[in-house]
Amino acid sequence: MTTPAGAVYAVCPDDGDGCGLGTGGPGVAGPFTFAKSPEDKDIVAFEYKLATDTAWTQVPATDTATVSITPALAGVQVLSVRALSKTGSGLRGETTAVRFKVAEGAGPSGLWHFDDAAPGSGARLATDAATTPGSRHDLTLHEAAADWSAFSRTGEGGRSLWLNASTGSTEPTEQTGYAEASGPVVNTQSSFTVSAWAYPTDDTASRTLLSQTGSDDRGFELTYSPELGRWVFLLHWYENGERKSVSADAEAAPGITLNAWTHVAGVYDADAHTLSLFVNGRRQGAAALLPAAALPTAVDGAFQIGRAGTTYGSYENYWKGGVDEVATYQTALPDTEVAKTAKLLSPYGPARAVELVASWQPQGSTGTAPLADTTSGYGRSLQLNGGASVVDGAIVLDGVDDSVTAPGPVIEDRESFTVSTEVELDTDAVNAKPDGYAAQIVGQRSADGSAWGLWYQRTGYQEYIDEETGELLTKPVGFWRFGRLNNDGTFTTVDSDEIASAGPVRLTGVFDAQEGKIRLYVGSAQNGADMAYTAVTGSGEFAVGKGFTNDTWGHYLPGRITDIRLWVGAAADATQIADMVGPGWDGASDRMSN
Known part of the structure; x- marks a missing residue:
């Protein structure tokens, strides 16, 4: 069996890269010909696949067989070819790997x-x-x-x-x-x-x-x-x-x-x-x-x-x-x-185009008046509910019935987005909650539950000695999570690597719709690996300090929040998030600009 050859795509040399600039393009079909060697009397078919294919394709073998190959990606591609013999139950020969280089797409007309x-x-x-x-x-x-x-x-x-x-x-x-x-x-x-x-x-x-x-x-x-x-x-x-x-x-x-x-x-x-x-x-x-x-x-x-x-x-x-x-x-x-x-990739690096669609910072506000978005231009306001209020530049929530909401959806949940907030837990209030207690920091709801959210979940407690009094005290132990709380009480989330600190902590969640994955950043570091995620459609409020699951509101958060921002588009990495959030993005609300 000889190596394949194509009229649109040229086979790369065996030694080194040497593939040149590439020809054709993603979605551009090109013919490849497979040929028997004179001694290959028993070959009845050829099988072939690209690295991006999930299954082999079979074509009957005469002296030669010509097939049309359509690469899905630019760059060097690998076409694997093997022969099928009629002897026995159908034996397959060794696989030959052929490289060819696909040019970048021609771009929009x-x-x-x-x-x-x-x-x-x-x-x-x-x-x-x-x-x-x-x-x-x-x-x-x-x-x-x-x-x-x-x-x-x-x-x-x-x-x-x-x-x-x-x-x-x-x-x-x-x-x-x-x-x-x-x-x-x-x-x-x-x-x-x-x-x-x-x-x-x-x-x-x-x-x-x-x-x-x-x-x-x-x-x-x-x-x-x-x-x-x-x-x-x-x-x-x-x-x-x-x-x-x-x-x-x-x-x-x-x-x-x-x-x-x-x-x-x-x-x-x-x-x-x-x-x-x-x-x-x-x-x-x-x-x-x-x-x-x-x-x-x-x-x-x-x-x-x-x-x-x-x-x-x-x-x-x-x-x-x-x-x-x-x-x-x-x-x-x-x-x-x-x-x-x-x-919407940038031609100058990994960063992607993002649009700020909501921005709420309580600095300069006070009391229980609605919190306006004066930055993004989209003009949504947050309504303070229960006993929620703005005190000393922070939204203060009691973890019982306080919340802040905006009519939603603010973003299309099936599209890429980035959400970032700064939160400080009320450790005394969290310490009074049972193990397993989960609170939504910010998120958007679907018709019957959580579409997505940034969450805190308590998983236990730690004992420690108070340095001033010598008393044996306890403090809550939990983790930050980004994703969805399902109606059965389970999470579909990526979680923080370390135990959640009381704060203030900068949390950023990214959903990449095209890749179907979510990422969580705590401060300036990504926590955990990218996680496969299937989005659901949000149809209701954007909520701060409470979550909607199993057809009811709950999951109230005790703590302080000093910054809430949402962008349409998935931030590519920590560097882009730093550019989006601005100085002080790894914590310290008193250093925040924007």
């Missing part, structure tokens, strides 16, 4: 950051940052209800497109603002991918994020459907004079989270004849197979943001809310590449 102008500036042009001069697809904002917003999925200093809604709230009447290219941006008869960050403010009607429909009414839509209660990626065509549609939809994922950022993408694979939908960088169900009669064509209609074309040449389904970082690709991105677009 269209990309709109919407950082062009300030809100209310009157500017009407959103520039295309992806393509080369002479082939750009700039967008024009239409109607007064299309404007710029200081909200941005890319963080401080960015902007976004805002359509048919006031920033942060829903307008009472329908409006018809949208953005439009001068013509088509993607060739819909070939493979393509479209994606965007969405900040919906209304779910009472169909809301189209992206579309491109021609004068023949063929084309695509990326839309939220209230009837189905989920996102759909639609492709329209004509059959026997009748307009028909096929959709890929998020069957397993409930609707949309209002007033929160969500990443949505649709992929059409012309070779496989399938549609796929992705929410927050993750595939939603199986790809939808188009019927043989569904023959997409290159449509002549203009690319639209915020509305969809109808069979009568008019438009409908106007979007309400924010849109940011819209991208188009003239290829069917593999799952791994879609996840990469949702991560």
